[in-house]
Amino acid sequence: EAGVTQSPTHLIKTRGQQATLRCSPISGHTSVYWYQQALGLGLQFLLWYDEGEERNRGNFPPRFSGRQFPNYSSELNVNALELEDSALYLCASSLTGTGDEKLFFGSGTQLSVL
Amino acid sequence: GQQLNQSPQSMFIQEGEDVSMNCTSSSIFNTWLWYKQDPGEGPVLLIALYKAGELTSNGRLTAQFGITRKDSFLNISASIPSDVGIYFCAGYNAGGTSYGKLTFGQGTILTVHP
Numbered sequence: 001e002a003g004v005t006q007s008p009t010h011l012i013k014t015r016g017q018q019a020t021l022r023c024s025p026i027s028g029h030t031s032v033y034w035y036q037q038a039l040g041l042g043l044q045f046l047l048w049y050d051e052g053e054e055r056n057r058g059n060f061p062p063r064f065s066g067r068q069f070p071n072y073s074s075e076l077n078v079n080a081l082e083l084e085d086s087a088l089y090l091c092a093s094s095l096t097g098t099g100d101e102k103l104f105f106g107s108g109t110q111l112s113v114l
Numbered sequence: 115g116q117q118l119n120q121s122p123q124s125m126f127i128q129e130g131e132d133v134s135m136n137c138t139s140s141s142i143f144n145t146w147l148w149y150k151q152d153p154g155e156g157p158v159l160l161i162a163l164y165k166a167g168e169l170t171s172n173g174r175l176t177a178q179f180g181i182t183r184k185d186s187f188l189n190i191s192a193s194i195p196s197d198v199g200i201y202f203c204a205g206y207n208a209g210g211t212s213y214g215k216l217t218f219g220q221g222t223i224l225t226v227h228p
Binding site for chain 1: 156
């Protein structure tokens with residue numbers, strides 16, 4: 001069974017550009033979560049989607065947005081990129097739609113903003 | 115917002131030694147979790163704890179949910195080279211604005227010398 005897959009693995013952008021990151025959850029999982037892992041820091045919660053709806057978001061500015069598609073895959077968009085957006089972006093999925101804490105993580109997209 | 119203080123930040127040990135790390139919070143969590151992240155991978159769930167005072171083992175790993183609900187501990191016995199990685203604690207409270215959101219510690223980097 002395939003795990004959570006993320007693409008691209010690496011992404012290089014310049015300040016002011018937009019970045020789009022993609023995530024496919026484990027088959028049968030309806031919830032998708034996005035976390036930011038900046039160098040030396042723990043994971044910071046960004047967004048939670050379930051059944052196509054945004055259920056919760058973390059303390060990030062509105063230029064961080066996303067969506068979940070009918071097949072439960074998800075997209076994270078970061079507009080007007082800033083240098084401090086450079087980080088590993090991790091997607092996770094879970095079986096239930098109740099904010100299940102048992103998350104299965106992908107390997108992440110390393111975003112570098114120059 | 116809520117923050118978890120994880121210590122130590124890093125550990126260098128010899129193969130066969132036991133390891134202890136802990137996590138403290140300024141507020142209560144109803145669930146404590148421990149994840150491990152290998153280089154280039156996303157975190158993997160090791161142990162989940164659901165009751166204050168609970169002691170749970172997973173092979174050579176043992177974790178405890180503190181009585182105050184504001185802390186948790188992870189012990190690794192007889193360490194081996196594949197224990198190398200970053201260990202994260204995470205706290206979770208279902209419901210309200212915390213729904214679906216894990217709060218992570220900064221991580222403990224473990225290095226095991228053969």
